[in-house]
Amino acid sequence: VYAKKLGVNIDELIVSQPDTGEQALEIVDTLVRSNAIDILVVDSVAALVPRAEIEGEMGDSHVGLQARLMSQALRKLTGSISRSRCMVIFINQVRMKIGVMYGNPETTTGGNALKFYASVRLDIRRTGQIKDRDEITGNTTRVKVVKNKVAPPFKQ
Template identity: 30%
Template sequence: MSIADLCDALDKAIGENAGNQAVSQFIDTGFPELNEAISGRYDGGLPYGRMVEMFGPSSSGKTALATDWMTATQQMGGVAGFMDWERSFSVDLATAGFGLNDKRPYWIYGKPRTWEEGNVLAAKACQAIRQSGAIDDKAPILFVFDSIAAALPKSQAEKEIDEYTMNDTTALARVTSTTLKAMAQHCEDYNATFLYLNQIRTKPGVVYGDPRTTPGGGAMEFYSTARIALGRQKIMEAVPGGKEFVGQNITAQVTKSKLTKPFKEANLRMTFDDAGVARLDKVFSTIDFLKEKGTLPYSKPYVTWIDGKKYHVKALAEHIRNTGTQSELLKFLPTPAVAAA
């Protein structure tokens, strides 16, 4: 039998090879450094058709980042959804502070009672959106699940608290193991991005290695295309009589990526306005990244901008925002990781 005959025999027996699973569409995170850490390209970001987990300590910026990415999804002509197991999401704050469009069909908000219900609602919504043809096939769908740690398995919801047993301690891990494999399939079927937020716990007695762990067992770690671990450091500014908390520097380490090598880091700056609303300072973060990479002319403490003038980083960020020249920053990105058009 020739090679050609073997190919014909395989086609008849099992059909042609499945389509390539390479990711070619992304939701821009707004931070080129984070895009590259997740996807290996500065013009990448959160991958279509895949699951991503983002975890970190309390107030480390998980919901703020997720809200910003939902807004970005809508600006790309897509649909954003939020499954609120924690019962803590403020739609009013998201619309006023992040520009989220809270109108149907571009915004879907649910308060599912159980883990199973939240995942089923998201899958059904994605199916309805894609089958309708009302939005472009290339438009993104992003569903945020907040959070795995707060989700209640159906087996627990059907009991009273005083009826819980030791089996209920591991109920969430068991149910994530059985449902996430189906959700991964839904991501691909509907070309949707599922972003699961999670908390962290500390393993007792760990002397060597990372003591951090996440609730919900190991299934999310296996099925996610990328896992983003957040850390934070306070930004304090001097004021009369002392110092004042004005924001935080967030370190995002991509501990797993199926798109590029893991353990890349990105530094993100988040400040708070006078009303206490979080503001992700993408311009400042990008300037700082380019300065560290050496592609933006920098002689401590000044950065030389395209107008030939020298600025402190904070002053340059304000100047760029005021003049609407954010796109000029992208010209300074290091060339090796810029994807070809």
């Protein structure tokens, strides 16, 4: 319903909810290689949970597993994306680094591969609400271009 209100053609929309991060990234690869789509959105990188983490016990440590998954997938996807001319958008979340006294305490999940391989990176933050009388009708946002290989960076 929300997507339709935004103008998305629901009849052309493909929604997939895979069980593991590996499945999700294989679906991304298959769709990109098919040349049947123009835009693909992965929502979100933080939700791409590796199979080993899902199948493991609750207290098991899986240090760097998601980062390795993203690195491997992006190495494989980069060429396919370039050849297909498909736009792939990865949505990610900001997390807080624990114990950081100096520098930026914020980080994103999935390691550094996504930061390296991305052509464009945007930092989008809600700055306020748009109200019509007492009803909230939208949000005001700030978009900062963090990385842009196709135009000058750091625009707001």
